[in-house]
Structure formats: structure tokens, C-alpha cells
Amino acid sequence: MPLIVLPTSQLLWVRVAAQLFSCVAFSVVAREASLSHGLADWCVFCWAFSFSMTLLILLVEHFGLQARAPVSWKNFPITMACYATLLCFSASVIFPVYFLKGQQNHGEARDRRIASTVFSCLATVAYLWEVTLTRAQPGEVVGYMATSPGLLKVCQTFVACIIFMLVSDPVSYDHHAALKWCMAVYCVCFILSAAVVVLCVGECTGFLPFPFARFLSAYGLLAVVMYLTATIIWPVFQFDKSYSHIQIRQQPTLLMVAVLTALNFLLYLADLAYSARLVFVSV
Numbered sequence: 001m002p003l004i005v006l007p008t009s010q011l012l013w014v015r016v017a018a019q020l021f022s023c024v025a026f027s028v029v030a031r032e033a034s035l036s037h038g039l040a041d042w043c044v045f046c047w048a049f050s051f052s053m054t055l056l057i058l059l060v061e062h063f064g065l066q067a068r069a070p071v072s073w074k075n076f077p078i079t080m081a082c083y084a085t086l087l088c089f090s091a092s093v094i095f096p097v098y099f100l101k102g103q104q105n106h107g108e109a110r111d112r113r114i115a116s117t118v119f120s121c122l123a124t125v126a127y128l129w130e131v132t133l134t135r136a137q138p139g140e141v142v143g144y145m146a147t148s149p150g151l152l153k154v155c156q157t158f159v160a161c162i163i164f165m166l167v168s169d170p171v172s173y174d175h176h177a178a179l180k181w182c183m184a185v186y187c188v189c190f191i192l193s194a195a196v197v198v199l200c201v202g203e204c205t206g207f208l209p210f211p212f213a214r215f216l217s218a219y220g221l222l223a224v225v226m227y228l229t230a231t232i233i234w235p236v237f238q239f240d241k242s243y244s245h246i247q248i249r250q251q252p253t254l255l256m257v258a259v260l261t262a263l264n265f266l267l268y269l270a271d272l273a274y275s276a277r278l279v280f281v282s283v
Contacts, residue, residue, distance in 0.1 A: 018126035050084035072203035074143030160190035220272035
């Protein structure tokens with residue numbers, strides 16, 4: 001009777017481990033009725049999305065369907081792994097803060113929440129390991145998303161999504177035109193970064209009417225300038241008593257938005273440095 005021998009590698013086992021950890025993380029709390037909260041749904045989505053994408057990647061590679069996939073297989077797996085890392089990391093922070101710290105639950109319910117937190121942290125480490133294994137090495141020919149600028153694009157879009165969540169409930173940018181400008185910065189830069197990710201994963205960069213590398217440099221410069229203005233304007237018009245109308249309970253959220261805005265500014269600045277080097281070194 002012939003035996004089926006599955007090819008093994010370090011990357012395969014890392015993906016299997018990440019899939020197992022994320023599956024356990026959402027499985028043990030999925031049926032808990034007391035977690036009827038938007039943030040709990042977000043955490044379950046983070047784990048379920050990561051699990052689903054890893055399962056899809058494993059199935060495609062096991063059956064050798066990479067050439068038939070409607071996406072660039074040089075870019076898709078590492079893009080999903082990077083998003084899964086960030087998603088699981090956010091769930092690993094949010095879930096214990098809101099559903100373990102200060103909670104009076106005891107017994108089985110608390111044990112399940114602790115287990116979800118532990119396995120979420122393990123999933124984060126596993127996905128980060130996958131990104132480390134698949135990212136571009138010096139002199140290696142890989143897809144754009146496996147390079148440092150590509151991974152920075154993923155981080156930029158993720159940070160922008162967190163900012164959108166924080167400023168929308170309650171709406172905290174509509175009492176001054178300067179804050180509306182900050183929201184425009186977040187939206188425009190998010191759309192352009194997301195477009196770059198989609199173009200690379202969909203392998204459509206060749207259809208652009210201009211060189212992709214020069215587009216990245218021009219867009220990177222624009223994003224740095226725009227985020228610099230938002231990094232200055234947001235704290236001034238939110239925390240200066242001359243302009244601010246915020247309540248005390250909103251201050252931690254708005255402070256987090258200011259920190260994330262500065263973080264995205266640094267990400268775009270690093271991205272610009274990489275993109276400019278790509279253009280001027282290749283010319």
C-alpha cells in the first residue's frame with residue numbers, strides 16, 4: 001500500500017503552528033455569551049481571519065495551485081502573514097485589557113479567556129516568525145511585498161485602520177476644520193497605501209502609465225508631508241484648551257490617536273527613504 005509523504009520544511013511547520021494557535025484562540029471563546037462587545041468581535045475576527053488565510057495558503061501550496069491563483073504568489077503569503085501578525089498582536093493586547101483586567105469572572109469562563117490570550121500571543125510569535133522566514137534577504141529576487149517597503153505598506157494601512165476605529169466612536173474630528181484635514185490625511189494615505197498593496201498582490205503594477213518605483217517615491221514624499229502636518233495639528237487642536245471641546249473620558253483615546261499618527265509618520269518616513277534609495281540606486 002503506497003504511503004503519502006507530505007513535504008516538510010520549517011516554514012510549513014511554522015504555518016501549521018500559527019494556524020493551530022489562532023484556531024484555539026477563537027474556538028475557546030466563540031460560544032461565550034458574555035463577550036457581546038464590539039472589541040470581542042474584533043478579536044475573534046483577527047483570529048478567524050488569520051486562521052482562514054493560513055489554511056488557504058497551505059491548501060494552495062499543498063495541491064500546487066500557485067500558478068492558477070489569481071494573485072501574485074510571491075506577494076500574497078507574506079502579505080497575509082504580516083497582516084495576521086498585526087491582527088493577532090492587536091487581539092493579544094485588546095483581549096486581556098478589556099476582558100481579563102478588572103473582571104470578576106472566575107472558573108471556566110476566566111480560564112477560557114486566559115487560554116485565548118496565551119494562544120493569541122503564541123499565534124503572534126508564529127506569524128512573526130513566518131514573516132522573518134519569507135521576507136527578502138540581501139541579493140534575493142522576491143516580490144515587492146517581501147521587501148521592507150512592502151511590509152511597511154502593510155503596517156501603514158493597519159495603523160490607519162486602528163486610527164479610524166478610535167476617531168469614529170465617538171466622532172472626534174468634526175468640531176474644527178483642522179481636525180477634518182487630519183482625517184483627510186488618514187483617508188488619502190490609507191487609500192494610496194492600500195492601492196499599492198492591491199496592485200502588488202494582484203500583480204498589476206505593470207499596467208500603470210508611469211514607472212512604479214517613481215510613483216512610490218512621489219507618493220511617499222506626499223504622505224510624509226501630509227502626516228507631518230497631521231502629527232502637529234492633531235494634538236494642538238485636541239489638547240489645547242483654546243480649541244479643544246473634549247471630555248476627560250475621551251483623552252486617552254485621542255492621545256492614542258496622536259501616538260499612532262506619529263508612528264505612521266515614522267513609517268512613511270522610513271518608506272520614503274527605502275523608495276528613494278530604490279529609485280536613485282537603480283538609475
